[in-house]
Amino acid sequence: MTRAAPSHLLPVFARADLSFESGEGAWLVGSDGGRYLDFTSGVAVNALGHCHPHLVAALQAQAAKLWHVSNLFKSPDGERLAARLCEQSFADFAFFANSGAEAVECAIKVVRRYHASKGHPERYRLVTFEGAFHGRTLAALAATGSKKYLDGYGPPTDGFDQVPIDDIEAVKKAVGPATAGILIEPLQGEGGVREPSHAFFRALRQFCDERGLLLAFDEVQTGMGRTGDLFAYRRIGVAPDVMSLAKALGGGFPIGACLATAEAASGMTPGSHGSTFGGNPLAVAAANAVLDVMLEPGFFERTRKMSLLLKQKLASVVDRHRDVLSEVRGEGLLIGLKAVVPSGDLVGALREEKLLTVGAGDNVVRLLPPLIVSEVEIEESVRRLERACAKLSGASAKKEAAQ
Numbered sequence: 001m002t003r004a005a006p007s008h009l010l011p012v013f014a015r016a017d018l019s020f021e022s023g024e025g026a027w028l029v030g031s032d033g034g035r036y037l038d039f040t041s042g043v044a045v046n047a048l049g050h051c052h053p054h055l056v057a058a059l060q061a062q063a064a065k066l067w068h069v070s071n072l073f074k075s076p077d078g079e080r081l082a083a084r085l086c087e088q089s090f091a092d093f094a095f096f097a098n099s100g101a102e103a104v105e106c107a108i109k110v111v112r113r114y115h116a117s118k119g120h121p122e123r124y125r126l127v128t129f130e131g132a133f134h135g136r137t138l139a140a141l142a143a144t145g146s147k148k149y150l151d152g153y154g155p156p157t158d159g160f161d162q163v164p165i166d167d168i169e170a171v172k173k174a175v176g177p178a179t180a181g182i183l184i185e186p187l188q189g190e191g192g193v194r195e196p197s198h199a200f201f202r203a204l205r206q207f208c209d210e211r212g213l214l215l216a217f218d219e220v221q222t223g224m225g226r227t228g229d230l231f232a233y234r235r236i237g238v239a240p241d242v243m244s245l246a247k248a249l250g251g252g253f254p255i256g257a258c259l260a261t262a263e264a265a266s267g268m269t270p271g272s273h274g275s276t277f278g279g280n281p282l283a284v285a286a287a288n289a290v291l292d293v294m295l296e297p298g299f300f301e302r303t304r305k306m307s308l309l310l311k312q313k314l315a316s317v318v319d320r321h322r323d324v325l326s327e328v329r330g331e332g333l334l335i336g337l338k339a340v341v342p343s344g345d346l347v348g349a350l351r352e353e354k355l356l357t358v359g360a361g362d363n364v365v366r367l368l369p370p371l372i373v374s375e376v377e378i379e380e381s382v383r384r385l386e387r388a389c390a391k392l393s394g395a396s397a398k399k400e401a402a403q
């Protein structure tokens with residue numbers, strides 16, 4: 001047996017023993033030559049699949065012109081991207097960052113600074129929610145509140161009060177004179193594809209308005225079409241004051257954004273925030289190209305149609321394999337399969353069938369196909385899921401018989 005060379009990558013990821021050479025649409029070609037159906041989309045990033053011709057052309061053209069100039073200078077393409085995002089949303093301003101966590105950090109800073117600029121620096125706390133995920137920087141991690149991720153990093157950054165989702169009374173109880181706002185995902189992705197009721201979001205909006213609190217939505221995962229509209233809040237019908245975006249914004253090129261209304265952003269003045277790379281020409285070119293495709297008429301209708309088809313087919317698989325799966329959850333193409341077997345076993349069995357998926361909290365497996373996935377690919381994914389379930393039920397039946 002050949003022994004693998006020791007890795008010099010910091011061992012913070014439990015990586016699957018698999019790597020890839022190339023990708024096209026919903027497919028990845030492994031270094032082993034195998035063709036994998038990619039329902040991870042790089043964790044909700046490659047919304048237009050791999051190597052979308054329009055994205056490749058846009059990035060190649062930009063790469064031959066200008067890579068980086070910093071925010072010392074004007075950014076015409078950044079202006080255009082900001083204007084397009086604002087035109088499509090509740091927002092008046094956009095700040096560009098490089099990741100989801102940075103976009104969330106900006107949202108937290110906007111909320112705190114708003115109250116400080118109104119003469120209330122003592123209002124700095126945010127209410128956040130159990131099962132949330134907001135990223136791995138220290139403040140985003142404190143907002144996430146997960147003990148597992150906070151362990152060993154000293155006292156969590158102060159200023160976050162966590163309550164259960166869908167419990168407006170708990171929110172009201174957690175709000176005090178130091179509260180500045182509320183930060184919530186429209187649908188928890190990492191937390192296990194859990195969606196609070198629309199009534200809860202309406203209640204949050206009303207409560208924020210009554211108490212002068214800012215409402216911030218973390219749409220890093222749900223944004224950019226993932227749940228069947230450009231932003232999940234448009235589907236829910238409740239607009240926030242501040243919103244973070246990242247993941248699919250650049251279609252695979254790193255870029256994040258924090259969007260805000262003029263009122264919410266009224267504390268943000270020159271020098272109050274910044275980023276060296278943020279909104280760099282390559283990132284902005286990628287994001288503008290993503291919007292070109294997503295804003296074509298009928299794009300989200302198609303996503304919703306594929307969502308319905310996939311959910312219907314998944315529901316019938318769940319019916320046939322009650323010993324492996326118990327529930328289909330989610331919106332658009334952010335879909336969760338609640339597993340009966342350990343979710344890691346299911347992800348592994350699916351990988352054996354060359355269908356790539358992502359684990360989540362609450363023993364859920366996430367299916368995150370690219371939004372350009374075809375009907376044929378959905379049918380293929382369901383066949384692979386059937387085979388994996390059959391193997392897993394066979395295995396659990398054998399285990400029972402042996403006991």
Ligand SMILES: *Cc1c(COP(=O)(O)O)cnc(C)c1O
Nearest residue numbers: 099100101133134135218220221
């Ligand atoms: C992935 C994610 C983040 C963190 O994004 P990074 O780019 O990994 O920093 C933050 N919030 C939500 C909702 C996410 O899904």
